[in-house]
Amino acid sequence: MATIEDTIAAIATPPGRGGIAIIRVSGSKALEVAKTLTGITPKPRQVYFKQFKMNNEVLDEGVVIYFAAPNSYTGEDIVEFQGHGGNVSPKRVLNGILSIDGIRQAEPGEFTRRAFLNNKMDLTAAEAVEDLISAGSESAAKAALSSLEGSFSKNVNELTDRITNFRVRIEACLDFPEEHEDFYESGKTDRELDDIEALAAKTIKIANQGVKLNEGAKIVLAGSPNAGKSSLLNALAGADKAIVTNIPGTTRDVLTAQVEIEGVPVTITDTAGIRDKPSDEIEAIGIQKAIDELKKADLVLFMIDGSKSPVDVMETYTKVKEFESNTNRIMVIVSKADKELCSEVSNLLSSEPFCSLKQVRTSTKTETGLDDLKKVLVDALGIMPIEGVFIARRRHIAALEKAYEYIVKAKDIVATGDLVLCAQEIRQAQDYLGEITGTVTSDDILGKIFSTFCIGK
Ligand SMILES: Nc1nc2c(ncn2[C@@H]2O[C@H](COP(=O)(O)OP(=O)(O)OP(=O)(O)O)[C@@H](O)[C@H]2O)c(=O)[nH]1
Ligand SMILES: [Mg+2]
Structure with a gap:
């Protein structure tokens, strides 16, 4: 063994x-x-x-x-x-x-x-080693290095220290009931817990951004054949990655391009145009693959050809919606802005369901709207440039959110005067924070974390 x-x-x-x-x-x-x-x-x-x-x-x-x-x-x-x-x-x-x-x-x-x-090193630093190796953008690498040098642990340790200090006061109060009044009267207790809650919320915010940098985002281009999806992929990638022709049903396979938006590595996926009657079996497989990609998307760009009467657009949208039910994750791109907007498309866009979705008009021919699109994508993907961002993982967010939950519980309970229960809740918060840095961690969790590393690291 x-x-x-x-x-x-x-x-x-x-x-x-x-x-x-x-x-x-x-x-x-x-x-x-x-x-x-x-x-x-x-x-x-x-x-x-x-x-x-x-x-x-x-x-x-x-x-x-x-x-x-x-x-x-x-x-x-x-x-x-x-x-x-x-x-x-x-x-x-x-x-x-x-x-x-x-x-x-x-x-x-x-x-x-x-x-x-x-x-x-502590656990966040150990994980940052692997995250640095697999960083998909310069910002991700910088954030990983920041975690490796201890900025994430510093935040968590500061939070843990404040919780420990608070616990010391509670325990003293439980042991020496004569201090009970003092504990409440000074207003110090409320302030202390408010500060702890604010620091936990701030840490969660930064860590969420760290997860985005770490995992990147996945954008899927979907829509009817000939809408201009592959042209948009090429424009965003700055390279001729996908074949573009005026023949509907040109794209059959799934194609991806890596781009960086505000430092976040983003994978853009081009898919076969979705239609009910594919021209052959190959296109039918391509359409199925397109649908599979929808399920993995953080954001779907639903493309509509702005230059001509919409054919089957509603049917295609219904299909897309079936696999991406969250409309916050769907955005409409109206293509071919260098041509006149067809009045039927205009009517379609001003009625439900499209009028409730974010819409961007683009042309890959004249590059109109591409900068706007990038700005809208930053918003839609929730990318926020944050000072001092460190790399993070979902398990960190889960633990931080749990810790936050117990801090809020402790705050509610302290008002009732049940200090024994309050001490218990705050202790739970501390344990969750310990999971992040590795002071409280089981062999199972360690096994899971390190098994995804490279051999030789
Ligand atoms: N004028 C104009 N033509 C465009 C624009 N974008 C795409 N086209 C043309 O529209 C046709 C279809 O473009 P594609 O990018 O291949 O469309 P697609 O959605 O990938 O099509 P499928 O792969 O068949 O699903 C091509 O002839 C493109 O040159 C644009 O912004 N302006
Ligand atoms: Mg295509």
């Missing part, structure tokens, strides 16, 4: 062609591995150029560095072999290392898990 006592090894750099690959070894046998492969016992933090050999066979040559515990990433002895990149050479070195008795392949995220267990 794998335990934390094992010495672990993994290639820390991505597979494929590259100049250098790093093979990392962590644990009590790391130095023995260095000795076996290079014939020397490296001094901590010194660089040696050596051949990496197993049983007299040269596997590679490169640099070996030793980081002695506890001054290493994991807090354990670490040896790094920096050899040649590529698909083969690093694996030969790793296999050589794994053939040494007592060394096993690291599990995903195991180096970082050990760093957490050895108190080198």
